[in-house]
Amino acid sequence: MSVRHGLLALLSRGLRYGYQLRAEFEASTATTWPLNIGQVYTTLSRLERDGLVSRDDQGGQDGQDEQGRVRYAITSEGRDELDRWFAKPVSRADRPRDELVIKLAMAVTTPGVDVAAVIRAQRSATMRSLQELTRALRTLDASTEAAQRLVVDSMIFHAEAEQRWLDHCEAVLARPSEENP
Template sequence: MSVRHALLALLSEGPKYGLQLRQEFEARTGEVWPLNVGQVYTTVARLERDGLVASDDGDEPGPQKTFRITPEGGAELARWLTTPPTADAPPRDELVIKVLVAARLPEADVAGILQSHRRHLIETMSRYTRLKQDAAEDDLGLLLVADAEIFRLEAVVRWLDAAEGRLRHRPPVASPAAPAPAPARRTARAAR
């Protein structure tokens, strides 16, 4: 999530002050991603430093200092909106790492681990489904975020199903062999 670019998008609609940016960010994202007002001011200060945002109220800090997007900021926003995210390497996903580690542990109940995570994911999907049912029809941000999370979680459940199928057909992991006893040292006396 690029807070930097989300703030540029909000400023592309017209000048806004920091607290207003935070409130609109949270409202537009279905209030799923809370944003600290300090993070807003830090991010806007960087955007201003980089020439992507300008302030309209001089050098006075505070909640009523308004910011506006510059032409360079508009160009940066357009570039970000049209540039696909990089997918060079798979992200480090904690669940994938857990399954990879568990698959190598002889005593691990891999099927139980997969089932535990599957159950949690399905419960989370149910919460998002209920959230959608309770949402107002015009709460587009919340509905889109809930849809995105449901689809993402469905994909993870499908991956768990595929992982379970692959792991079911693998040879069992052998317990590590006990280390061989160290050879007895011969002392100088024993050698005589």
């Protein structure tokens, strides 16, 4: 997820300071993508530099409140950027490289690597993750924010797809070598 755009979305709800943004980001993502507070402030600095957020001008010196916290507000340029982000579909090419795909591609082409063992180890880890996610889903109740439920659902769907892909990898690798290009 784009931390930059996530912070803009949270700021579109009103003034926030760094720790609030961090807590709300983590709550919205069911704490599955924890943020380092340094990352939050670095991102805020870049957003401010780019004119997408500004310091709250109602605060004291340097936009700080009475407790020394800097509150940020989204600018009109920031709202425009957020609107563009929401309107643009996410492309597969925009997502980070999949380490598991790279690992298996390298395992297949590296002499002496037991590819079946790599797949078995991943399958076990993915199954444990799937079980944990399913338990986590059961702990969510009706009062849980839809955002949290959607995040956990997405992670479950990804784990299930990974299991199916691992099955496919085993099947492809089990074919006689003349069938494998």
